[in-house]
Amino acid sequence: MKKQLLLASLSAVLAFGLAACGNSNNAENSGEVSGSGNVPGEKTKISYWTGDRHDADFVKEKVAEFNKTNTDGIEVELVVKGDDFDTALDLSFQTADAPDVIRVKENTIGTFYKKEYLAPIDEYLSDEMKAEFPEMANLNTFDGKRYSLPNYGTTMRLVYNKDLFAKAGIANPPTTLQELVDTAKKLTEAGKADGAYGFAQNFKNPPSALGRSARVIAEMSGFGGFGYDFKTARYDFSGFKPIIEAFKQIKDDGSMLPGVESLDIDPLRAQFAEGKIGMYLSFSSEPGVYSTQFPAKIDWAAAPAPTIDGKAKGASGFLGGQWLALSSKSKHKDAAWKFMEYMYSDPILTSYQENGYGISMVPSISAAAKTPEVNGIEGFLPNQYDGVWPVYPTVAPEGMKSDDAFFKYMLNGGDLDATIADLNKRYNAALDDAIKNDGLKAEPDPGFDPAALAGKFAK
Secondary structure (H helix, E strand, C coil): CCHHHHHHHHHHHCCCCCCCCCCCCCCECCCCECCCCCCCCCCEEEEEEECCCCCHHHHHHHHHHHHHHCCCCEEEEEEECCCCHHHHHHHHHHCCCCCCEEECCCCCHHHHHHCCCEECCHHHCCHHHHHHCCCCECCCEECCEECCCCCEEECEEEEEEHHHHHHCCCCCCCCEHHHHHHHHHHHHHHHHHHCCEEECCCCCCHHHHHHCCHHHHHHHCCCCCCCEECCCCEECHHHHHHHHHHHHHHHHCCCECCCHHHCCHHHHHHHHHCCCEEEEEEECCHHHHHHHHCCCCCCEEEECCCECCCCCCCCEECEECCCEEEECCCCCHHHHHHHHHHHCCHHHHHHHHHCCCCEECCHHHHHHCCCCCCCCHHHHCCCCCEECCCCCCCCCCCCCCHHHHHHHHHHHCCCHHHHHHHHHHHHHHHHHHHHHHCCCCCCCCCCCCHHHHCCCCCC
C-alpha cells in the first residue's frame, strides 16, 4: 500500500491516544517471566524483548493473561531493556540467546532487517489482518515482505511549566530559537532561587536528547531531522547550525539545568514534575508519565516545537508504523506468532489507546477507540504541523556520530562550521560506500516539499 493512501485513510479516522514512557521497576533488565503459565503440561517457552518502559506494566499484564489463558501450552518471558536494548540484542544474536519476538521502531527496524534479525510474517497473515493493518514501505515492509504491523505513533512537542512561566511573566511558549534562548533565561532568573532552571535535555544519551529536540526543530523548519536532504539525496547538517548554537547559548547563559551531561530522561521528568525545569522537548509519552509515574506538582502543558525563524516550513514527525517482529533465530516461530497475533488483537490495541499508551495508527482501532482522559493530552494530539517524513538511508560513518559531535561542541565550543563540514564529508562517504557495496538506494527528489507533509493527521 502506498504511503499516500495510508495518510489519506488515517487522516479521516485517526483517534488520539498517548504514550507514557515510564519505568518498570519489576521487569526492567530483569528477564522476568511475566505470568504464571497455568496451562498444565510441558510448556513451549518463548521470550519477548522490548526497550519500551512506558507500557511495561500494561504489556506485563497482557503477557500474564496470555500465559494463563492460551490453550497451546505457550509461556512468554517478558524482558524489558533500557538504553542498552540495541547492544544487548546484537550480543544475543551472536550467542544462542536471541529472543523470539522483538520490539522494533522506526529507527531500528531497517537496521535489524539488514542484520537479518527479523523473519517475514506474510505466511501468518490472514486476509483480514492484511486489510486491517496499514502496509508502510521501509517502516514495516521491506522488499515486498512484511516484518511488523503498526500499533501506535508518537508526536513531538515543547513541554513547559506553566507555573514558572506565570512567575516569570511570560504569556506564551517560544516559537523561534531566539525566543527559546530568551525564555530559558527569563525562566532561570525567576526560578533559580528555588533551584529551577529554564531548559533541560537528557544529554546522558546525546542521540536520545537531540533526537527529541534538535530533530523536531529541524523538521518543523524544513530540514531532515537526521541531516539527510531528500532533494539532493546527500547528507547536509548545515540546517542544524542555528539549533545547536541556540542550545549552546542556553547552556552558556546558565539557563540549562546543571548536570545535564549525566541526566537521563526519567530523572529529567522527575525534576520537571517537581517544578525544577521550565521547558524541554519530548514525545507524546509525557502526559501519562506525569499522571502515574511522576505525578506532576505543577501546572504544565505542551505546545508545538519552535522553529528556527518562527515559520513552519516542514512537518513535525509523526512516528510509528511498527511494533512487534518475529526473530529470525526463533526456534518456535509458530508459537511466537500466536503471541504476536494475540497482542495485535482488537481488544488489546483498543485498550492500549484508551489507557493512554499510544496514538493509534490502525484505522479500525482509531475509529472505534475512545480518547483517553489524561491531563495534558490535548497538547500532543496531531495538529496541522504533524506529518510522516520519508525514511532516510541510515549509514555508519567513520568517527564520531553527529549527535555526539554536536554535544561536544555544546560543551567545549570550537568551530561549528568545521564540525558540520566534517560530518557532511564522513556521512556522505559512508553513503557512497553503502550505495556502491551494499546496494543502498538513495535517489534525489528535486520536487520534495517538506511543508506538504504536514496537516494530514489534523482533524
